[in-house]
């Protein structure tokens with residue numbers, strides 16, 4: 001209720017390991033359990049706000065001191081969060097400005113890591129603020145411009161199960177998908193279970209001809225539906241142009257066919273198929289070159305690494321200015337993040353492409369009730385805050401798994417290591433792979 005203190009009295013951090021199916025990507029395969037961090041911000045007024053972000057150690061190492069320094073500050077001081085996080089990062093001995101270019105989320109820098117941590121705290125503060133004021137998070141961002149947010153089915157090549165002998169949760173009836181027929185069957189399940197009407201296929205797993213055939217099969221099975229293919233930069237410019245020419249009549253867009261802005265610009269210059277990215281434009285600093293070179297037509301934000309919901313709106317404003325579309329990509333996440341994604345997406349004008357979400361792949365959650373997709377959409381709630389509630393028993397169970405020594409190796413997400421369990425000789429392929 002208005003008038004209650006927003007001073008932060010306590011911050012709880014709970015790392016968890018969440019079950020994940022054996023989804024294939026260019027780096028390897030998803031581990032049977034993926035780390036996430038659940039953040040609770042408790043105000044002196046007795047309100048608890050919740051947030052979620054990546055849970056690998058490097059994120060925890062920043063989140064812990066930040067949590068300590070937040071106590072005594074005001075949950076509404078969202079700008080202050082960023083300066084505080086900068087101070088914490090400077091003090092944290094192990095955080096340097098080293099750069100890792102090998103990931104699926106573009107260039108990894110210490111700055112991006114900081115923003116990813118801050119994003120979870122920002123969402124928790126917004127949730128606390130909204131609950132205190134009796135307002136939904138979308139209202140704190142200026143108000144929703146739509147009542148439901150559309151998501152696309154996120155199709156993956158997939159084994160039927162994790163390798164024999166590896167502890168994992170039962171498959172939720174998805175089965176294997178290793179060829180065009182398997183991908184179409186998976187897409188049908190997505191439509192039956194969630195009503196999705198657009199489809200994104202994670203590529204970069206099989207030779208481009210096989211993935212082209214899978215998209216063709218989808219186009220035949222679902223005529224006129226928006227289709228996307230995302231090989232996470234695994235292709236050369238030449239291969240990208242060949243695929244674009246072959247699939248130009250059915251693709252909504254190609255997502256990160258080639259790695260990096262110069263290569264994407266070359267592809268964009270040679271095709272009319274729009275290019276989308278969550279790899280070459282992942283920070284504001286990367287925008288000028290990419291937009292000047294007309295390398296991308298759709299920027300896929302992810303509030304986790306763009307630094308939260310308000311910065312996602314800032315990104316959308318910059319994109320609008322330059323006539324570039326904006327939508328959302330995702331990584332393995334739980335319902336708190338889906339709620340946050342839905343609130344911010346509800347406030348972005350002119351969202352022309354369905355957002356993507358891994359949520360259907362996560363059978364486990366830390367919420368009392370799961371968010372629902374109806375006709376491929378999540379309804380935008382007007383319940384104060386994010387409109388979701390933490391289930392303490394579920395949280396405790398997933399945290400107990402994180403604490404369990406048998407699962408210690410999985411505290412860091414490493415898709416290449418997970419692949420080596422099945423294929424000991426596997427190394428992350430050099431790019432371009434094809």
Ligand code: GKR
Nearest residue numbers: 025104105278329330331332
């Ligand atoms: O979960 O395997 C995956 C995805 O490849 C993810 O890591 C990417 O970040 O979904 C993402 C994408 O669109 O590139």
Ligand code: MG
Nearest residue numbers: 230255278329
């Ligand atoms: Mg992508």
